[in-house]
Amino acid sequence: MSGFLRPARMKRLFPFFLPVTVTLIAASSPLSGSEKESVEKPEAIIRQTVEELPAETASQTDNLSDRFWLYLPERYAAGGEKLPLLIYLHGSSRRGREIEAVKANGLPPVLDLKNDFDFVVASPQALSNHAWQVSWRPGDLMLLLDHLLANYKIDPARVYLTGLSMGGYGTWSAIAEHPDRFAAAAPICGGGNPEWGKAIGDLPIWAFHGDEDAVVPVERSIEMVEAVNAAGGQAKLTRYPETGHDSYTRTYANPELYEWFLRHRRGEGTGIE
Numbered sequence: 001m002s003g004f005l006r007p008a009r010m011k012r013l014f015p016f017f018l019p020v021t022v023t024l025i026a027a028s029s030p031l032s033g034s035e036k037e038s039v040e041k042p043e044a045i046i047r048q049t050v051e052e053l054p055a056e057t058a059s060q061t062d063n064l065s066d067r068f069w070l071y072l073p074e075r076y077a078a079g080g081e082k083l084p085l086l087i088y089l090h091g092s093s094r095r096g097r098e099i100e101a102v103k104a105n106g107l108p109p110v111l112d113l114k115n116d117f118d119f120v121v122a123s124p125q126a127l128s129n130h131a132w133q134v135s136w137r138p139g140d141l142m143l144l145l146d147h148l149l150a151n152y153k154i155d156p157a158r159v160y161l162t163g164l165s166m167g168g169y170g171t172w173s174a175i176a177e178h179p180d181r182f183a184a185a186a187p188i189c190g191g192g193n194p195e196w197g198k199a200i201g202d203l204p205i206w207a208f209h210g211d212e213d214a215v216v217p218v219e220r221s222i223e224m225v226e227a228v229n230a231a232g233g234q235a236k237l238t239r240y241p242e243t244g245h246d247s248y249t250r251t252y253a254n255p256e257l258y259e260w261f262l263r264h265r266r267g268e269g270t271g272i273e
Helices: 033-038 074-078 099-104 107-111 138-151 166-177 194-200 219-230 248-252 255-262
Strands: 022-024 048-052 064-071 083-089 120-126 154-164 184-188 205-210 235-240
Touching: 064 099, 064 107, 064 138, 083 107, 083 138, 083 166, 083 255, 099 107, 099 120, 107 120, 120 138, 138 154, 138 166, 154 166, 166 184, 166 194, 184 248, 184 255, 194 219, 205 219, 219 235
Parallel strands: 022 235, 083 120, 083 154, 154 184, 184 205, 205 235
Antiparallel strands: 048 064, 064 120
């Protein structure tokens, strides 16, 4: 990797040598590829549907497809309560206009196993007009968020952001530019510019990374978490020993992540415990 990219321009980064508290998770034996393929989905309604941004909104985006996956849990139709929103950002190999590619890994396959969930989930698709580190444009995500808030029963105080690899970079950049729009964020195997630490402020962050990641080195998450905490923020990092780039499958399968999200509301200093 040649460096880190600010949302508007490339800039050389300098590492921080500050103490950081991390959680080490003992390596487990994940399912093999064949075992994963053999897991049968329960007979449940598949609640992810392909939705489209209005033409007027789509025309304002820089690098965002007009189509996105939307998951509405069973409870969404049960009443008028506004639900939390989780926005998921895919990795670089899922860019383009083939919307099915977004469901190849990460959070969307997990949702196909759930007839109900605590969140409305939006999974947009980035295009390939920019380098992968900056393919997720914060302004595009704000246009999507505004559309979702205006058209669905979503609690604006409980909006959460997560993403893997390129989506991890997108998560860091979006919360650096718009920390006031989110209640918490979980970047996975991503990175960013440590100078964003002060801008992110006290937004609760839970980052995840594999210690043996050869695509995005774990140091990228370490320096971001250090920078946030050095600026007085509240970030923590879970590192998976003997794990490469796929630190996301076990993370999105972990119910503790979603419980952690729900402990946070925008405007409340609830900490990261």
